[in-house]
Amino acid sequence: MNASVKETGAAGRPAVSIRDASKLYASSGGELNWAMTGVNLDIGEGEFVCAIGPSGCGKTTLLNTIAGFIQPTTGSVVAGGQPVTGPGADRGVVFQEYALFPWLTARRNIEFGLKMQGLDAPARRARAEELLALTGLSHAAGRYPFELSGGMRQRIAVARALATQPRVLLMDEPFAAIDALTRTSLQRELLRIWQELRLSVFFITHNIEEAVFLAQRVVVMSAHPGRIREIVDIDLPYPRNRADPAFGALYERISAAFAQNEEATA
Numbered sequence: 001m002n003a004s005v006k007e008t009g010a011a012g013r014p015a016v017s018i019r020d021a022s023k024l025y026a027s028s029g030g031e032l033n034w035a036m037t038g039v040n041l042d043i044g045e046g047e048f049v050c051a052i053g054p055s056g057c058g059k060t061t062l063l064n065t066i067a068g069f070i071q072p073t074t075g076s077v078v079a080g081g082q083p084v085t086g087p088g089a090d091r092g093v094v095f096q097e098y099a100l101f102p103w104l105t106a107r108r109n110i111e112f113g114l115k116m117q118g119l120d121a122p123a124r125r126a127r128a129e130e131l132l133a134l135t136g137l138s139h140a141a142g143r144y145p146f147e148l149s150g151g152m153r154q155r156i157a158v159a160r161a162l163a164t165q166p167r168v169l170l171m172d173e174p175f176a177a178i179d180a181l182t183r184t185s186l187q188r189e190l191l192r193i194w195q196e197l198r199l200s201v202f203f204i205t206h207n208i209e210e211a212v213f214l215a216q217r218v219v220v221m222s223a224h225p226g227r228i229r230e231i232v233d234i235d236l237p238y239p240r241n242r243a244d245p246a247f248g249a250l251y252e253r254i255s256a257a258f259a260q261n262e263e264a265t266a
């Protein structure tokens with residue numbers, strides 16, 4: 001699909017390039033299931049892409065292949081010009097719910113990946129301080145996850161994912177469990193961080209409004225088998241206004257793609 005291919009960046013090379021990727025799962029009962037088929041997608045350098053689609057359509061599968069947690073059955077995934085063969089410091093991941101280590105303080109959660117990379121304690125601490133400041137949580141550095149609100153935990157999860165200075169941030173429904181008001185401020189903060197760090201972001205959501213608020217392009221997926229149904233350009237300036245009629249029009253357009261989805265899978 002031509003619309004899925006986007007080449008940006010000084011090097012003229014996308015941050016992530018997925019070609020003809022599919023994933024076949026065999027369940028424990030031996031049943032075969034194509035979770036994802038024929039996915040072609042480029043994520044440009046510094047581009048913000050949202051993926052949206054019904055439950056079970058393969059969104060997490062797609063994200064996990066970019067993260068390198070799983071290998072596609074067919075096709076290829078390239079990040080930063082290198083074939084993805086496993087997880088890497090160039091790709092930070094934020095999971096749906098509270099995936100912090102409960103036995104570590106906020107600061108030590110952020111430092112975890114840096115420790116794995118062999119950074120010494122003063123360098124780790126300095127980097128954690130920067131990220132705590134970036135996410136507005138300097139005051140909570142010494143708290144454990146159970147002492148943080150849901151919104152604060154997800155800010156720490158973002159800080160942890162950014163610790164190794166990834167070029168790509170992969171986010172799997174990171175704000176799904178957060179109340180509406182906090183969610184709105186997390187969305188604004190994420191846009192600020194994205195713009196400040198010039199990252200590429202791949203963000204999964206079930207929420208059309210969230211996708212239109214955040215993304216430059218929205219990938220609409222359909223299920224059975226999971227594939228890209230349509231890619232919608234969100235050509236609105238930031239910061240976006242939900243009351244803008246153009247915002248509403250894009251919301252409706254994505255809703256319509258969803259309705260087609262439902263008809264197709266009914």
Ligand SMILES: Nc1ncnc2c1ncn2[C@@H]1O[C@H](COP(=O)(O)OP(=O)(O)OP(=O)(O)O)[C@@H](O)[C@H]1O
Binds near residue numbers: 035057059061
């Ligand atoms: N490890 C696995 N083994 C077998 N099947 C799997 C595995 N992981 C996912 N699947 C199947 O692959 C399909 C896609 O799953 P995936 O988790 O990617 O969906 P999703 O779009 O992220 O859904 P949700 O919105 O509910 O998170 C589903 O049919 C699911 O049952």
Ligand SMILES: [Mg+2]
Binds near residue numbers: 059060061
């Ligand atoms: Mg999922």
